[in-house]
Amino acid sequence: MKAKHQRLVLIGLAVAAMIGAALLAMSALKDQAAYFYTPSDAIRDHVEAGRAVRLGGMVADKSIKREPDGITIRFIVTDNAATVPVRFTGITPDLFKEKSGVVAEGAFDASGTFIATNILAKHDERYMPPQVARGMHKTESLVR
């Protein structure tokens, strides 16, 4: 075997071992590195009341209700398998709307309502002009 072939094999083995180690680390991180809980995750894992977490999913259609004080809203987050009611007091991003993606930061209260302290809008990977969008439904993509 020539020296350069020996080096190639050696480096190939090292790279394979490295990629294997990285994949193992990533799969171990799978739960910790998740940026948010979906409603199904939150119910399955019994996220305890008061623990600071993020909740992500779609805002259910016709679920946004404004309370009399004018700045508190209630809405329902869904992943088409489970739903969580959310309450939030404050200003939401422009892209926060029904049938659209949302990530809420906050904690569950004792009754199972998610009390959000911050709302982020999550949009999907599709971009299109308004006249195209008007002709089609714009849901489903965030719920895998």
Next chain:
Amino acid sequence: MHIFANPARFLTIARPLTPWLGWIGALLIVAGSIGGLFITPPDYLQGDSVRILYIHVPAAWLGMAGWSGIAAASLMQLVWRHPLASVAARAMALPGGLFTAICLASGSIWGRPTWGTWWEWDGRLTSMLILLFLYIGYGALTSATSGRQSGDRIAAIYGIVGAVNLPIIHYSVLWWNTLHQGQSIGLTSSKIAPSMLWPLPLTMLGFTLLFVAIVLMRMRAALAEGKVEARLRRLANA
């Protein structure tokens, strides 16, 4: 690649190629930017802020392509001992890191009006920030060990090890729940409407040509510097 083992032959090709790549790249960037800023329609959801796409996506691509290039050159250096490989790897580090920084900055500016935040520690954003740190580390390593054989080898190993981060960046939006949306453009399909997509290949190709031109310039500068150093050493010994 073996024909470039002779730096003089490399220079006879690189020297005339550099301005062509640079100017055609600049032209494509200008054309794509005009298309992206003035001609394409706004997005149905985001309005005009979607136009950051035409800079953000090429910057992300070149940040990752830059490190792929460093890893490939490092492999050529370690296995085949190609004399220009370490020069090429070092030349790619600065523009690659710069485009990574542009990607992070433009993404942050884009995130504020759309998501409602400048920065979140989600999988895609964090792995891209790690890429920037890798570039900074590479720059520190190569400048600390420049001109030494062992230093070249350490930098090459670092370049190959750092490439582990590239698939993590790519798959972060699939493996984990992230705030960043999934992939819009695949090899065969795109989730961007055609009327909004067309300037993107222009700016992507334009920035890529500009990137190659910068790398060639930096390689030529490094080779010239090496020649000057060798001549000074000969004079000192004489």
